[in-house]
Amino acid sequence: MPKINGNEIRPGNVLEHSGGLWAAVKVDHVKPGKGGAFAQVELRNLRNGSKLNERFRSADKVERVRLEQKDMQFLYETDGMLVFMDTETFEQVELPAEILGERRPFLQDGMTIVVEFYEAEALNATLPQKVTCTVAETEPVVKGQTAANSFKPAVLDNGVRITVPPFVGQDEAIVVNTETMEYAERA
Template sequence: MPKINGNEIRPGYVLEHDGGLWAAVKVNHVKPGKGGAFAQVELKNLRDGRKLNERFRSEDKVERVSLENKDQQFLYETDGKLVFMDSETFEQTELDADLLGERRPFLQDGMTAKIEYYGDEPLSVALPQKVICKVVETEPVVKGQTAANSFKPAILDNGLRLMIPPFVGEGEDIVVHTETMEYSERA
């Protein structure tokens, strides 16, 4: 694993620090009038989600870790565990359902997700940026209501509540952003 200087840390880098794996969330380079320059870095622990603010001087050496991304297919959920299968080797991996958090309803059977590995340890799951969902329940379409930029509540087939434009009716397929959890367009 390569060692980098403290002033080379960028957001998104994964570092080995204090015996754990940390992702750099925010990096602020500070050059005070007196003393040496340093990087004020907000770190997030990839294993337990703790946050930490750390100061790295330019001469500090930090271990940068590269994670391996693998596309894996979601099979099923059992006892709070999500089971994924590698489409090349057909090996199955079990992950905690908590890794997805509030984005869990977007995970559909057969969906391909990116899983980041550190060695053999799976650390995170990234869903596709957009998924297609069906509107199960919403208010009826009212003529002439499309002129104003307004939204109405809807319930999707995965149980999620979402605000959608007034022209979308029940039974229609829509595209939803998985990161922002917002309506994107009709499918």
């Protein structure tokens, strides 16, 4: 595994640190008035989800881990576990539902997502960046309301509340960005 300097850590990197696998969530480079510069890194444990704040100086060496990514199909949820299937070997993998956090409602039956593996252990799942949803309820379209930045609240078919442009009506299919959880475009 490649070793990198403490100042080369970027958000999204996976590091082996103090006996565990950690994902860098947030990285701030700090240059105090006195003393050397360092990177203040917020880490999330990939196995149990715990968080840790750590300082890495530029001279510190850390192990950077490369995770293998596989496209897998979502099958079903059982007892708080999401079951995914490898579309080539038909092997099934279980991951806890809380791994997706507030993006969990966007997971649809049969959806292909990216599951990250370290050796043979499944650690993380990533939804597609854009998902098509249907607007379950929203205010009716008002003629003449064409202000550039006016958005109205809407509830999607999966129960998520977002804001949509005024021209989007009820029962209309829209594309939602799963990273920002915002309206992207009409489907």
